[in-house]
Amino acid sequence: MTVTSAHPQDRVDSTPAAKAAGGKVYTPYSFWFYLPTAVIYAVLFLVPTFASFYYSLTRWSLFESKFIGLDNFVTFFQEPALVKGFTNTLIYAVVTSGSKVVLGLLLAVLLTSRIIGRGYLRSVVFFPVLVSTVGVGLLFQVLMNPERGIINGALGVLGIDGPGWLTDPKWALMSIAAVDVWKGVGLATLIYIAGIVSIPREYMEAARVDGAGSWESFRRIVLPLCKPATVTVIILSLIGGLRSFELIWAMTRGGPGFTSDVISSVIYKQYQAGFYGLSTAGNVILFVVVTAIILPLSWFLNRKEVDM
Amino acid sequence: MRFRPGASGLALLAVCSLTLAACSAGSLGSSDDAGGSGAVEITYLTTNQDQDVKEAEQLAKDFHAKNPDITVKVETRPGGTEGDNIIKTRLSTGDMVDIFNYNTGSLFNAIAPQKNLLSVNDEPWVKDLDENFKKTVTADGQVYGAPLGGFMGGAVLYSIPVYQKLGLKVPTTWAEFMANNAKIKAGDPGVAPVIQTYGETWTSQLFVLGDFHNVSAAEPDFADKYTKNEAKYATSPAAVKGFEHTQAVHDAGYENKDFASAKLPDGLKMLATGKGAHYPILSGVVANMIATYPDAAKTVGLFALPGDDASKNGLTLWTPGGLYIPKTTEGAKLDAAKKFQAFVASPDGCKSQSAAGAPTGPYAVKGCTLPDDVPQAIKDMQPYLDKPGGSSLALEFLSPVKGPSLEQITVEVGSGIRKAKDGAARYDEDVKKQAQQLGLAGW
Numbered sequence: 001m002t003v004t005s006a007h008p009q010d011r012v013d014s015t016p017a018a019k020a021a022g023g024k025v026y027t028p029y030s031f032w033f034y035l036p037t038a039v040i041y042a043v044l045f046l047v048p049t050f051a052s053f054y055y056s057l058t059r060w061s062l063f064e065s066k067f068i069g070l071d072n073f074v075t076f077f078q079e080p081a082l083v084k085g086f087t088n089t090l091i092y093a094v095v096t097s098g099s100k101v102v103l104g105l106l107l108a109v110l111l112t113s114r115i116i117g118r119g120y121l122r123s124v125v126f127f128p129v130l131v132s133t134v135g136v137g138l139l140f141q142v143l144m145n146p147e148r149g150i151i152n153g154a155l156g157v158l159g160i161d162g163p164g165w166l167t168d169p170k171w172a173l174m175s176i177a178a179v180d181v182w183k184g185v186g187l188a189t190l191i192y193i194a195g196i197v198s199i200p201r202e203y204m205e206a207a208r209v210d211g212a213g214s215w216e217s218f219r220r221i222v223l224p225l226c227k228p229a230t231v232t233v234i235i236l237s238l239i240g241g242l243r244s245f246e247l248i249w250a251m252t253r254g255g256p257g258f259t260s261d262v263i264s265s266v267i268y269k270q271y272q273a274g275f276y277g278l279s280t281a282g283n284v285i286l287f288v289v290v291t292a293i294i295l296p297l298s299w300f301l302n303r304k305e306v307d308m
Numbered sequence: 309m310r311f312r313p314g315a316s317g318l319a320l321l322a323v324c325s326l327t328l329a330a331c332s333a334g335s336l337g338s339s340d341d342a343g344g345s346g347a348v349e350i351t352y353l354t355t356n357q358d359q360d361v362k363e364a365e366q367l368a369k370d371f372h373a374k375n376p377d378i379t380v381k382v383e384t385r386p387g388g389t390e391g392d393n394i395i396k397t398r399l400s401t402g403d404m405v406d407i408f409n410y411n412t413g414s415l416f417n418a419i420a421p422q423k424n425l426l427s428v429n430d431e432p433w434v435k436d437l438d439e440n441f442k443k444t445v446t447a448d449g450q451v452y453g454a455p456l457g458g459f460m461g462g463a464v465l466y467s468i469p470v471y472q473k474l475g476l477k478v479p480t481t482w483a484e485f486m487a488n489n490a491k492i493k494a495g496d497p498g499v500a501p502v503i504q505t506y507g508e509t510w511t512s513q514l515f516v517l518g519d520f521h522n523v524s525a526a527e528p529d530f531a532d533k534y535t536k537n538e539a540k541y542a543t544s545p546a547a548v549k550g551f552e553h554t555q556a557v558h559d560a561g562y563e564n565k566d567f568a569s570a571k572l573p574d575g576l577k578m579l580a581t582g583k584g585a586h587y588p589i590l591s592g593v594v595a596n597m598i599a600t601y602p603d604a605a606k607t608v609g610l611f612a613l614p615g616d617d618a619s620k621n622g623l624t625l626w627t628p629g630g631l632y633i634p635k636t637t638e639g640a641k642l643d644a645a646k647k648f649q650a651f652v653a654s655p656d657g658c659k660s661q662s663a664a665g666a667p668t669g670p671y672a673v674k675g676c677t678l679p680d681d682v683p684q685a686i687k688d689m690q691p692y693l694d695k696p697g698g699s700s701l702a703l704e705f706l707s708p709v710k711g712p713s714l715e716q717i718t719v720e721v722g723s724g725i726r727k728a729k730d731g732a733a734r735y736d737e738d739v740k741k742q743a744q745q746l747g748l749a750g751w
Contacts, residue, residue: 059745062400063420066747075741080734081713147566167506167568169725256506256568257720258713272389273712274396274418275741 056284060277072281081258085266092177092248092262093241099181100237101230104188109222111189112196122193126186133183137250140179141166144251166252169259176251176260180244188233195229196222231301235294242290263289348644349379350637353408355391356384359595359665360409363457366664371651378644388510389712392418399424404634407645409456412444412630413705418746421447426633428452431646433653433673441672444627444705453630454653455672457661460626461591461689462518462702463610468684470499470585471609478611480618482553485586489562492585500564502557503584504722507571509715512722514588515557515613516550516714521622521700522615523547531706537743537750542732549615551728551735554721568723573600580604588613590626594685595666605666605681610688612699623692623699628672708746711738 056072058065076082111122128136143149144165152162165175199222207217245264248254254261254269261269267282354364361384368380383405385394392415398404399419410416419425427450428434434442434451445453464485471478474495479485489501505511523530526546533539541547557563564570564584576593578584580601591610598605612623631652633645651657658676661667666683670676670693678686692698704710717735720726726734743751 059747061418061420061745062396063423075744080737145569147569164568169723253509255509255716255719256723257716257725259720259725269389269712270741272393273742274392275745278741278745 052280053284055277056281058277060280061274062276065277068277072278073285075278076281076285079266081261081266081269082263084258085261085263088173088260089242089244089262089264092173092180092244093238095174095177096180096184096241096244097234097237099177100185100188101233103181103185104192104233105226105230107185107189108192108196109218112193122189125189128183129186131183133246134250136179136183137247140175141251144175167256169256172252172256172260176248179251180241180247183247184237184240188237191229191233191236192226195226199225231298234301235298238297239290239294242293243286346377347379348377348640349381350407350641350644350648351381351383351405352648353383353385353405355387355409357387357596359599360384363661363664364409367648367652367657367660370656370660370663371648374651374656375644375647378647380648395419399634402636404636406637406641407631407633407648409629409631412441412453412627413702414708414710415704416445416453416630417447417708421452421632422450424634425452426635426637426642428454428633428646428649431650433650436674437653438672438674440625440701440705441627444701445630453632454649455628456631456652457592457628458667458671458678459628459669459689459693461610461612461669461692461699462514462520462624462626463588463591463612463689464518464614465579465587465589465591465594465608465610465685467499467579467582467585468607468609469582470496478609479614480611480621481616482549482614484618485614486556486560489557489560489586493562499582500578500584501562501586502564503570503575503578503587504557504563504567505570505572505575506567506719506723507569507574509719511572511575511589512554512718513714514590515554515722516718517702517704518588518613518624519550519553519615520703521612521624522549522617522620523703524700525615525617525620525622525697531703534703535707535709535748537748540732540736542729542736548729548732551718551721551732553613554718554731555724555728558722558724563722576600576604579608582607590668591685591689592626592668594683595668598666598683605683608683608685610685612692620697622695622697623689624702625669625693625699626702627705708748709739709743711735711740711742713738 055065057067057069059068059072060066107125111118111125115121143151146152146162146164146167149165151165155162163171166172203221203225204217207221212220243264244262245268248260248262248265249268252260254265263282263286267279267286270279270282352364352368354360361382364382368382371380372378385391395404395408395410396419404424410419429451433454437451437455441455441459442451445451445455466478470476470492474491476488476491477484479488492499492501523544523546527539527544530539530544530547539547541551564575564578566574570578572589572593573596575584575587575589576597577600579587580597580603594604594608597608612621615621631649633642633649637645652661653673655673655675658671658673661671662679667678667686669686669689670678714735717726717731717738721728721731740751
């Protein structure tokens with residue numbers, strides 16, 4: 001079998017820019033060309049970032065701020081809602097990310113097979129991604145109403161007494177996670193479709209000649225060669241899950257009580273209450289936590305990819 | 309590459325105008341109408357509840373009829389904590405409208421009135437204000453607001469037909485109240501003894517907040533000690549009762565079946581149609597209820613939240629909202645805004661408000677009377693107000709300490725997720741942050 005496409009790795013090493021890099025770095029642009037974007041970047045990104053580090057150390061009422069050292073962080077970690085928020089965030093991120101990987105891959109396999117109306121079905125699975133998150137949340141809030149909602153109405157016809165999807169503390173978080181998966185799985189599917197389509201057909205043909213069944217070729221060819229897609233899906237959906245907020249806020253506002261609170265909703269509520277310094281400290285913590293989870297994970301997953 | 313001054317100058321200009329626009333976006337809208345000689349248009353910001361908008365538009369209309377050269381444009385904002393944020397953000401960025409409506413009491417203190425609001429101390433109408441109200445819009449000895457709307461009671465609205473059918477008497481103690489509930493539950497399984505609507509979380513707090521008259525009757529210095537961090541909800545035997553009552557109606561199964569998802573309009577519907585007997589809520593919702601169910605003006609009554617001692621039972625009051633002018637209002641607009649404020653704080657203003665819908669309770673301006681056709685629930689407030697010691701202001705008007713999470717905590721206590729004692733302790737933790745934010749001594 002001849003290899004029809006060059007391995008991407010070979011091309012990276014031979015880019016002209018890398019060759020040209022001698023003693024002095026060559027750049028096609030003059031200093032002035034960079035200035036406008038540099039100013040925008042500094043004003044809109046650098047300044048607020050560093051200002052937020054400062055304000056997280058103050059008691060801030062928007063009208064005035066008082067430096068109080070690390071008190072905000074102490075208060076934040078004593079917040080009873082925080083422990084709940086942390087565990088809920090992790091559960092939510094892992095559940096939605098895991099479901100998106102599994103469902104996305106299965107849907108992608110289905111949608112790359114020879115089925116009728118493939119293009120149409122592909123776009124249908126992607127539609128929820130395009131819809132406004134808050135709109136989806138409010139819609140499902142109505143659908144999941146325990147007494148008047150269509151979901152429990154349908155279950156009632158089958159003789160099942162449906163739970164209070166969003167009002168029962170045991171179900172609330174998982175109900176939101178389910179809606180999140182429905183809404184986000186289209187993106188995962190899209191990434192997987194791209195991954196599967198880029199697998200050279202020759203591998204499949206060779207496998208069939210060697211007598212591999214459909215399960216074998218899925219496990220030995222599609223699954224390993226989709227690894228880059230899996231890494232992308234995991235990282236994107238995990239970051240999305242860790243910082244998820246709109247859907248939860250639209251559906252339950254962290255309730256009933258504090259049972260579906262995540263870190264972002266805890267921070268938002270503190271901001272709403274006027275504890276601006278405290279909520280800024282919360283955001284700094286969220287930033288550190290997300291970095292601490294994603295950086296090692298990304299390094300680990302990408303390393304595996306190279307080993308393969 | 310050759311440096312071309314034209315292109316980069318253009319880019320620089322674009323950047324500069326971007327940053328400038330970001331800073332001045334708020335004033336763009338008002339720059340076009342400053343030149344007019346006679347006619348002035350001022351913008352009035354109020355909350356987006358149906359009744360509030362109706363009232364604001366009625367006021368604007370009646371005011372315009374008296375002052376043809378001033379037009380008041382009504383703008384709306386969400387209520388609750390989301391609205392608090394909008395007010396604070398707009399004030400701190402100097403982007404506030406000409407005149408706005410906001411809470412009195414502890415929330416008023418949190419918007420730094422000395423710094424942001426125009427003092428109205430020397431206006432002639434201030435002497436006609438109710439003393440209780442005046443206290444709630446005063447900071448450092450300066451008065452800052454005019455009253456908007458009437459006093460509100462935090463009380464139990466009840467269905468008079470249900471009471472008549474079962475031969476019940478208005479309760480004055482908690483034991484009588486629970487006995488009534490038991491009779492309602494046994495008498496008619498189609499009627500929920502106590503309506504709770506946790507789909508809208510703020511409605512869950514009334515057993516706690518509306519009980520404050522009973523707390524201060526038992527412990528007169530509670531509010532003072534509370535501000536000084538010496539009294540706590542969890543450790544005060546009188547104050548913890550509110551949480552215990554919230555739990556008790558859940559434990560006894562007196563709540564409507566859909567309490568977890570029902571919202572305020574659902575609760576009002578149950579009450580107006582006799583599907584629910586008691587609804588602990590603010591009397592401010594009565595106007596809304598009557599707009600939808602006109603019969604409820606006669607079929608819904610009101611009684612104060614019952615406590616332990618029948619002889620000390622009384623009504624907890626919320627003062628009217630405040631009408632404030634920010635320091636950023638200037639020139640002709642300032643004069644117009646002052647005129648509008650004076651109009652609202654006059655008997656004509658009260659009349660205009662009564663025309664927009666049923667009042668929530670007595671007005672805080674001398675010379676204002678309630679119309680004869682006030683709903684029964686509002687009429688039922690009067691005996692408490694007339695009796696000496698029969699009413700007191702809610703805690704949020706006596707102490708600046710109010711935690712933001714009470715509504716979530718009472719939802720948990722009223723849904724059986726958390727026990728009363730635990731909920732009270734959690735609320736004590738919650739108010740700590742607020743007290744520290746305000747920089748109170750002793751926290």
